[in-house]
Amino acid sequence: MAEKRISAEQLGLAAGLEKADKKALFKWLLASFVFGKPIQQAVAERAYRILVEQRGLDTPARLAGCSQQELVRLLGQARYVRYDISTAARLHKLSRKLMAEYDGSVTAIRRQSPSRHDFAQRLLAFEGIGPKTVEIFMREAEAGLYGSTD
Template sequence: MTERRISAQQLGLAMGLAVADEKALFKWLLASFLFGKPIQQSVAERAYRVLVEQHGLDSPARLARCSQQELVLLLGQAHYVRYDISTADRLLKLSRKLLAEYDGSVIAICRQSSDQHDFAMRLLAFEGIGPKTVEIFMREAEVGLYGQS
């Protein structure tokens, strides 16, 4: 049984990604991070909605202000419990690294990258981001960032 693939359109991010809007790019990176884990897509989507839509964790700065325990509780609300502690920890590391190395900007990662491969390698340098997360992210962010798919 295959599970449906969540899209940026379903999360209301497609237009923002098409024009490389920073807020939409971060939200899609966060969603891609959650969807890239070995967990049901419906649970990952619910976790995204709890974090972003219900609790306003829609920027690296807002996410970084949370404690690990707060994030574990929010992930628990979404029934994202299998990897809740490691996911919370990695979300904090992601937001803090993005703030420290790229001024909190996904666009800055792109600007500092020599090409799409370099951009992907920079994403892979974030703890918890693997090839699947990069694939999901680039599937819909590539056009806005690089003008092609």
């Protein structure tokens, strides 16, 4: 039985991704990050919704401003407990690196990447982002970042 795949549309991000909207791209990167871990999709979706929709951690600055202890608590509230401590630490590192190296913007990563491959490599350089997270992210963000492949 195939596991349900969450989509950007289900999270209300599809239109923003089509336009390569800075805020939508960050939210989708955050969603891809939590969905990229070996954890139940329902738990990952709940974690995303708690972090972004309930707590408002929808920008790198807001995410970085939340304490690691608070992130662990929020992930625990979503029952994202198997990787809560490591995920909280990596979310902090992701937001800080994005702010320090890319002015807090996924579109800045795109501007600095001469190719799709380079863009993917830059994403992989973030601690906690692996091939699965990149696959999930690019599945729905690539068209907005690089134009439609139709």
